[in-house]
Amino acid sequence: MKREVLKELPLSAAALTGGMLQEYQQLLVEEMLPYQIEILEQGGALDMIRRAAGYRVPERTEPGRPTDVGKLLEATAYALLLREDPALKRKLEELIGLLEQAQYADGYLHPIMQASRPSDRFLSLLMSHEMYTLGHYMEGLLACYEALGNEQALRCARGIGDCLCQWFGTEPGKIRGYDGHPEVELALYRLYGCTGEKKYLECLRFFVEERGRSGPEHPHYFDWEQQRNREKFGKPVLGELSRWADRHRPYWGNYEYFQAHLPARQLREPTGHAVRATYFYCGMADLAMETGDEELMEACRSLWQGFEQGNVALNGSIGQDGFWEGIGRAYDLPPDYSYNETCAAIGLFLFGHRMMRLEPDGAYGDQMELSLYNTVLAGTSLDGRHYFYCNPLEVWPHSLYRYDKIHIQARRYEWDDCPCCPPNEARLLGELGRFAVLSGRQEAWVNLYTGLRCTLPLDSGPVRMEMVTEYPREGRIRITVLDSARFTLRLRIPAWCREWRLLLNGERTPAAAEKGFAALERSWQPGDCAVLELEMPCRRVYADPRAYHLAHQTAVMRGPLLYCAEQADNGELLSRILLPDSSVLEEHWEEDLLGGVYTVTAEARRAMLQEGPLYRAGPPAWEKMQLKLVPYYTWANREEGEMRVFFPEIRTGL
Amino acid sequence: MKREVLKELPLSAAALTGGMLQEYQQLLVEEMLPYQIEILEQGGALDMIRRAAGYRVPERTEPGRPTDVGKLLEATAYALLLREDPALKRKLEELIGLLEQAQYADGYLHPIMQASRPSDRFLSLLMSHEMYTLGHYMEGLLACYEALGNEQALRCARGIGDCLCQWFGTEPGKIRGYDGHPEVELALYRLYGCTGEKKYLECLRFFVEERGRSGPEHPHYFDWEQQRNREKFGKPVLGELSRWADRHRPYWGNYEYFQAHLPARQLREPTGHAVRATYFYCGMADLAMETGDEELMEACRSLWQGFEQGNVALNGSIGQDGFWEGIGRAYDLPPDYSYNETCAAIGLFLFGHRMMRLEPDGAYGDQMELSLYNTVLAGTSLDGRHYFYCNPLEVWPHSLYRYDKIHIQARRYEWDDCPCCPPNEARLLGELGRFAVLSGRQEAWVNLYTGLRCTLPLDSGPVRMEMVTEYPREGRIRITVLDSARFTLRLRIPAWCREWRLLLNGERTPAAAEKGFAALERSWQPGDCAVLELEMPCRRVYADPRAYHLAHQTAVMRGPLLYCAEQADNGELLSRILLPDSSVLEEHWEEDLLGGVYTVTAEARRAMLQEGPLYRAGPPAWEKMQLKLVPYYTWANREEGEMRVFFPEIRTGL
Known part of the structure; x- marks a missing residue:
């Protein structure tokens, strides 16, 4: 029975007209999107689609990654709603045409697989991201239909959906498997929403319900797949492509990394790879929305609470473990190590949106805006052309030589080997009205x-x-x-x-x-x-004392915006700074700084540098200083340097 | 020209007669040594020597690691000076006999290579630890000669030395290479000391001077070796055996990891793998001692100061980078991540001893006793049968699931895949009189x-x-x-x-x-x-404020002993504890605790646990508590739990 839930407004019925988020939509249209399309073109991702469509294009040694074409397709569709651009629209329509041309008769559409392994299909669901890619193509095409009414895109998306329905399910002859990286679930629900066809909902139900199941006569799919591949090919297929394999292995044992250690309705605590987790929980919530299934709903609620109670960083992102981009143990929130991937914050935002629709509560919206303002926006530079994958709460560049800091950067990259975040931000910014x-x-x-x-x-x-x-x-x-x-x-x-x-x-x-x-x-x-x-005076925030690394420290927020100190304003060795509890936080509008921000100042103390041995008999002297904080989303837009969110607090008047 | 240096006393001329160090020598004789010999026997390390000597022994699937036989040979020789034990002496003599039997005619003696790759020799100096092993065999055999007058052992050690002199050098036909893991340098100097034969000193000089050299007509040896092996074997030889390879790779580029990025006399800052570094610096100091070479001496002095000024942990160990067991950047001293390997502290101790002989200064001795009491002793449990490889200054077991904590343990192991530390401690304890x-x-x-x-x-x-x-x-x-x-x-x-x-x-x-x-x-x-x-009242110690992770914190010491808090005495979540600067540190002799220790107490404050959301508007309430500290070397001898050395200090009376 369909649950009564809050309705989303169609994209055409909710347009941003001003304010900070609309400024970011302008940045999307003017900078991010042209830049990212150019990168995909230069990198060969679009050529690969042309080749899959039968055109002769120059061979490249590095074929580019078409995985993210789906997300950019989506972002472009939204952008065309934000601002008319006939040339861009023609380019989009041309791309849709190419995709339909490339699509196999049964609907399969995955240019990189078609080009590199045309006869292989769904052989390595564990590691290949194959359906993850199909899902993003579907979502991109459906956005073109939703935003622009492009029927060709809808046809093409349906084709992919039909292909999945045909290949996957519990019926004999079908694959009883699911992707190592959830995403196709969201796409199937969206396709169901656009078409009303039950079979896509059933396919979603299959992917949600089948995941993590096993029994005496029904081995765990990932066990079965790996065994089959070893027997058939003598080695794992595609799995060996992962340069992260060695790091992930400790967490693979029971497939917790993939949210496949338990059947969905038994999940209670969020675990595993953060983006995979939030996407799958979105799929669960979509299914609960449609079926009114209380057990599934209870699982979603418990997973959300797990995030909220012990696993969300103060910037609204998740994934404490830097090596496997994974959700850590509750209260283990190391500010200088947590991964806090931009995509994970997007996943949490999307999950929160679904929970909000399922059972409206301001807590969902509170968390969504933290993720949006403090991680999604922080993931992009003010020029729209530099991106963070990870969003830690503390960076000491001097220590970044260390291998445990391999994921931490003090400067946004122009592009990355794994460019999942920039187009993901782009599509989210494009559809904020929703x-x-x-x-x-x-x-x-x-x-x-x-x-x-x-x-x-x-x-x-x-x-x-x-x-x-x-x-x-x-x-x-x-x-x-x-x-x-x-x-x-x-x-x-x-x-x-x-x-x-x-x-x-x-x-x-x-x-x-x-x-x-x-x-x-x-x-x-x-x-x-x-x-x-x-009222939104700047205020201090404190973590639960169980958060080991944040004990005795305080951070500053103003409304939903998290603040941080940068070396550019405060000099080096930010760990020397203490904030007395009696210091007044003062805000100052600075029109010309970082695109226009309220900065916050407070009288602080700083340990003075004094020559001497490494270890000493007495504490350093303190000097007074004016601590200056800027919104976290604007950090790393000036010279490279230290950044810090939490500061030790001195209690005066004890 | 030989430099005038302080003389070591022969082992027979300096016997410990009481006090804490002698208690550890008793532990060595009664527990550590029998236990470790048993492990080597069970693990097949001794069988491999028997096989190399021509005896038929049962094949094992896991052949054990004979690398550490050399160190235990050494420890056993010292132990027999500490306490007569005819059975142990017979066993040692039998082992020496086996080694001489196994030794090739040219002196080569490396049972594991002889058993597994009899025709290969010195093919992969970069990674094989081949000469490192030869060095430890030499040192072990020379200890048997020095402590027990065993001439067969001296002959056998000479044989190895002769083999090295024959294979290595600048003369045509010889290998212009050196081992990836220094150690043979120390052994050669010792052999020179026992025999007076200049050729061993010349061989040491070659290994010290050749390391890190390269030029247009003289490629870097490790470059040359890897190139040769790829051409000859199509892949690196032995290098691929290292399970650490992936982690180390970022630091391999210029061989800094191996102290081979520069010629020895150009070294100024300590870098690379901590144990390799200290051992090589010992070799440099030995050569400087013998030759009076001021340039080499200046390099040694500068390397020592580098350690002292920015890279030694408060427990006297080194190696801040957990993944490559390496020396980090100055002032990067993360208490919960640093490797602080027991062997590295031993290496620092040995380096300090040489510096002390070269230019007597209490600073060397101060550092030596910190390393000895706070890392070497901490590396062994009070029962002598459990060992730490890493000696961090803070352990929160809840976080040890993380991959960046893979080296951190809250409990000593009974044995390890890489058991370098236990026999290294054993030999050092045995020769403390020196x-x-x-x-x-x-x-x-x-x-x-x-x-x-x-x-x-x-x-x-x-x-x-x-x-x-x-x-x-x-x-x-x-x-x-x-x-x-x-x-x-x-x-x-x-x-x-x-x-x-x-x-x-x-x-x-x-x-x-x-x-x-x-x-x-x-x-x-x-x-x-x-x-x-x-006078040794307990006292507070503070780090240079450039030590980012230790800012605003204090640790407690008493004499050379570092103190720490354990969960067993202080409950969980030690990060909640603050130490007011006004709290008096009180010491209490506790006869029945941890083998008899002075404990230290102080009135502290602790953040109280209160239910509530993860992030809050106000700071937690504080409660008074009695903080109890125990000597760091005794930690992890009770139930497993948290441990912490540094505590945030509250300054009252501001």
């Missing part, structure tokens, strides 16, 4: 605050609404309803906000927050205006 | 304080001396001269000691410390007694 406001039967749930114009598909009929705000720079949000209708406007009150007020047509309206949302139920008239004022 | 007192022409330099009876080979003739002390448990050292002679008694005044006094035959004698030694020059009469009283 996440801002959700619709109940007769309710509008405002989850993310941004300049926005949208149309709510209420039961009583469409209602247009406008939101104007400079959030998260300022805490004032003005919402104007443009049509008459009786409905409840629900506004998320972030848990970090201690004081807020709601005004209706200029008059203060009493309202209490319930499950993180304040509600205004009334018959709205065109022009009615609600204003939410969230 | 390091306590050094002899000048007419001077006695007391460098380590321990119960001791020794005979000084002064120019004027032998002088017997007795030392009685419970150091480092107590700071009182009584030295009695038993023969008449005019000479200067020099006593090391540790830099940590703020107050000390010297008494001669019961009367206070004014004396100043110069270069870390107080001097008493007089005509000594039999029975004359000097007493040194070192």
Whole structure:
């Protein structure tokens, strides 16, 4: 039975119109997308599609990675909604044409496999990312259909879906397997949403339910696959391609890395590779949304709480283990080692969005905005052309020679061997409108605050609404309803906000927050205006004392924005700095700094450098200093140097 | 020209008679040595020697590692000086006989190579540890000669030396190479010392001078070797055996890992694999000792200062990088990650001993005793049958699932795949007498304080001396001269000691410390007694603020002993504990704890655990607690748990 859930607004019905997120959408259109398309073209990823479509293109020694074409297809579709660009649209349509030309008759479409191993199919689900790639192609094509109405793209996506339905399932002759990297689950649900065809939902159900199952007469698929490949080929197929294999191995034993150690509905604690995990949990949530399955829902809830209670870094990302990009043990949150991959934060954001739709609660939105502002945005430089894969909370460049720091960087890269994050950010930025406001039967749930114009598909009929705000720079949000209708406007009150007020047509309206949302139920008239004022003084944040590495330390936030100190403002050896608990945090608008930011200053103490032996009889002298913090999302946009989020706090007046 | 240096006392002329170090010698004789010999026997290491000697022994699938037989040979020889044991002596003589039987006519003796690759020799110096093994066999055999007068052992060691002289050198037809793991340098110098034969010294000179050299017509040996092996065998030889290869590779580029990136006399900063480094620097110091070469001496001095100024952990060990067991960058001293291998501390101790002989200075002795008491002893459990390879300053077992913690253990192992440390500790403990007192022409330099009876080979003739002390448990050292002679008694005044006094035959004698030694020059009469009283209240120690990870923290020491907190005494989550600067450190003798130790207590504060979200608006409440510290060398002898050396210090009265 389908569960009653909040509806997403169609992309065409929710357009960002101002504020910081829209600035990033502009950056997407103007910088990120052209740059990334150019990289894919130069790298040969598009040539590989041309070759798969039958065209003769020059051979390259390094064929490029077409894996991320799917994500860029998606981002391009969204970008064309944001700004008309006939040349880009032609290029996109040409690409869709090439993909349809390349697609096999049964729907299979994976240019790199078609070019390099045309006769192999689904031989190494454990490591090949084969369906992960198919999933991203599907999502990209479906975005072209959703955003631009491109029927050819829909046909092409359907073909892939049909191919999967034909190859996978419990019926005799089908493969009872699933991909080592979940993603196709999200694509199948999206295809079901676009077509209404049950078979795609059933295919999703199969992938969710089959994962991690085994029994006496039904070996674990990954065991079976590896055994089959050893017998058939004398070695693992494709598995040996992974340069990470040695590092991952310790975690492979029971396939926890792949979320395949238990059947989905038995999962309770988030574990394994962080991106794989969040994507699979999204698939579980999608299925729960469609089926109303309470057991699956309970698993999703428990997994979410696991993240929230012990595994999310303060910048809203996850994956404490730097070597296997994996979710660590609860409360093990080393600020200088955690992986905090940009894609993992995107995965958490997408999972939170689904949980929000399933059972609206401000806690989901709170976490989503932390991930969005403090990791997704931090993943891109202010020029849109440099990217972070990992987003640690502390970087001491002097130590980066160490092998345990191999994933940590003090400078964003221009591109990477594994360029999964940049196009993932691009597509997420492109579709932000989808996440801002959700619709109940007769309710509008405002989850993310941004300049926005949208149309709510209420039961009583469409209602247009406008939101104007400079959030998260300022805490004032003005919402104007443009049509008459009786409905409840629900506004998320972030848990970090201690004081807020709601005004209706200029008059203060009493309202209490319930499950993180304040509600205004009334018959709205065109022009009615609600204003939410969230107080957002900069504040100190502390971790649960079980978080070993963060004990006795404090970080600074302002609204949803996390702050950090950079060497550029504070000199070297940031670990020398202490923050007295009595120091006042002061904010300053700096128009010309880092694209315009509020900086925060506080009087701090710093251990002075004094010549002497390595170990000494007395503590160093302290000097007063002005600590200056900038929003974390803007770090590493100046000269390379140290960065630090948490500072030891001195308690005065003991 | 031979440099005038302090003389070592022959082993037979310096016997430990009491105190803590002698307790460890008893542990060596009673527990460590029988246990380790049994392990080598069980593991098949001795069988491999029997097989090499021509005996038929059962084949084993896992042939054991005979590499460490050399070290145990050495330890056994010393043990037989400490306590007569006819059965053990027979066993040792039998082993020496087997080795001589196994030795090839040209002197080559390496049972594992002889058994597994009889026709290969010196093919992969980069990775094979082949000469490292030969070196340890030589040292073991020479110890049997030095301690027991076994001429067969000397013959056998000479044979190995002759083999090396024949194979290596700059002459045409000889190999211009050197081992990837230095050690043979020390053995050659020892062989030179036992025989007086110049050719062994020349061979040492070759190995020291040739290392790291390259030029247009003289490629770097390791480059040449790898190229030759690829051409000859199509792959690296033996190199692929290293399970660490992948981790090391980043540091191999210029052979810095192997101290072969520069010629020895150009070395200034200690770098590379910590054990390899210290062993090679020992070889350099040995050569400098013999040749009076000032340039080489300057290099040694600079390398030592490099360690002392930025790379030694507070427990006297080195090697900050956990993955390649390597020396890190200065001031990068992560307490929870540093490798601090037991063998590396031994290497540093041996290097310090040579520097002390070359240019006597208390700083060398200070560092030697830190390494000895806080790493070498910590490397062994109180039962003598469990060992640490790594000696970090902080262990949080909850985090040990992480791959970057793969080398960190919270419990000593019974044995290990790479059992280099236990027999290395065994041999060092066995020869401690060698390091306590050094002899000048007419001077006695007391460098380590321990119960001791020794005979000084002064120019004027032998002088017997007795030392009685419970150091480092107590700071009182009584030295009695038993023969008449005019000479200067020099006593090391540790830099940590703020107050000390010297008494001669019961009367206070004014004396100043110069270069870390107080001097008493007089005509000594039999029975004359000097007493040194070192005040050793427990004290706080602080690191240079450039040591990023140790900022704002303090550790506790008492005399040369480092202290730590264990979970057994202080509960879990030691990172929650703060130490106010005003807290008094109190010491308590606990006879029944950990073999009898002074414990230290102090009133501390601890963040209380309170339910709540992972990140919070306010800091945790603090509770008072009694922090209890035990000597670091005794940690991990009770139930497994956390351990921590450094604690954040709160400054009160700001």
